[in-house]
Amino acid sequence: MPFTRGKKSTATAGSRASKLNAAATENQDEAPQVKRSSSPPRGAPKKRTAFIDITNAHKVHISLPGRKKESIKKAVKKTSFTSAQSKNQANLKTTSSVSSEESTSERERTDVEEDDKKKEELQGDDSAPAEEAVHASSPAPLEVPAHFHMQPIPEEFDIDSENSEDCYMCPEYAKDIFDYLKQREEKFVLSNYMHKQQSLNPEMRAILVDWLVEVQENFELFHETLYLAVKMTDHYLSEAPIHRQKLQLVGSTAMLIASKFEERCPPSVEDFLYICDDAYKKDELICMEACILQTLSFDINIPIPYRFLRRYARCVSASMDTLTLARFYCEMSLMEMDLVTERGSRLASACLLMALVTKDLGGWSPILQFHSGYQASDLAPVVRKLHSMLLAPTDDKLKTIRNKYSHKVFFEVASLPLVDIDILEKALASP
Known part of the structure; x- marks a missing residue:
């Protein structure tokens, strides 16, 4: 629990500051400056100098030995630059009065020229080529490709307009999202793969799915996690023959991957080892996770x-x-x-x-x-x-x-x- 700190008196603070300044000047005279690592308060994270350029480069000043002369030269250049700026501003003030008088005469000339141009435009004297040149110089508007055009939805079939104010529902893209998922299904079409598994049968797979439903209930996981785990299990079994003793390992590992994909707080590896009654080791589960991901080419966003x-x-x-x-x-x-x-x-x-x-x-x-x-x-x-x-x-x-x-x-x-x-x-x- 953090503790409140009272304010120190200004006298003690001032005396300590003067002592620190005196010690600092003595160190500068005796030896070159060396950057000191300030000890952070207990519990605070250590500073990472690699992120100085990203976070607080304008606040951090690192003093290095042998750079005093360069800083003095820069200071002289800055003072000369500011004096030159002040002189230029004074010259601008003196010339502003003259330029104001000239600007009035120029405005009168431009007004007369604009009137002459308007008369020529009314008469139609060679104005069309100039306008065509202007339009030709301006960039043409970009055309949206045909496949980016949103298909119009009839009013009687519109179910997303009522959520037009809810950005989380994505009402503008909901129809397109599910059309995309429906097209993506063609990439994940499965066949009956059980003939490839010499050590398995449909009853064993049904027992595994029944157990995964129990895992989903015990861990209180989303239903999307369950469906995705079953899908990944089927896709892996369709590509890699396994022994029946490894079937539970495949199912629990698929549930672990699906939890990482769907859940906010997925269960840990130790949790899945526990529900398997310690039948497998941690290295085996991690190795199976790598095998499943490589077999599926890391494409686990399967429509469910x-x-x-x-x-x-x-x-x-x-x-x-x-x-x-x-x-x-x-x-x-x-x-x-x-x-x-x-x-x-x-x-x-x-x-x-x-x-x-x-x-x-x-x-x-x-x-x-x-x-x-x-x-x-x-x-x-x-x-x-x-x-x-x-x-x-x-x-x-x-x-x-x-x-x-x-x-x-x-x-x-x-x-x-x-x-x-x-x-x-x-x-x-x-x-």
């Missing part, structure tokens, strides 16, 4: 379905319980190997469509078609996969997501009955 889901739910002003139901479907899809190949925007659209039909809030509306770029017929294969996945009996080892969304915080959406497939088919068949 969770971001698209929140955007599309906002298009129809979906309530929080409807959005949570769609999030439950989307999170359950993380464990399904058959849905790894789906793009995030398409998977999010299918989950939202199922939630809207389950809540009897209509089907795929035109505003959703505009912002997502998908029609209801495009979502039919994904909706059928989701319905069959939710209809299948769940394994006792894979109940973390269902238990999570059975809580009152998540509106107990996991306990809602699954919508009939015939009702879904009608919604998919509607234009």
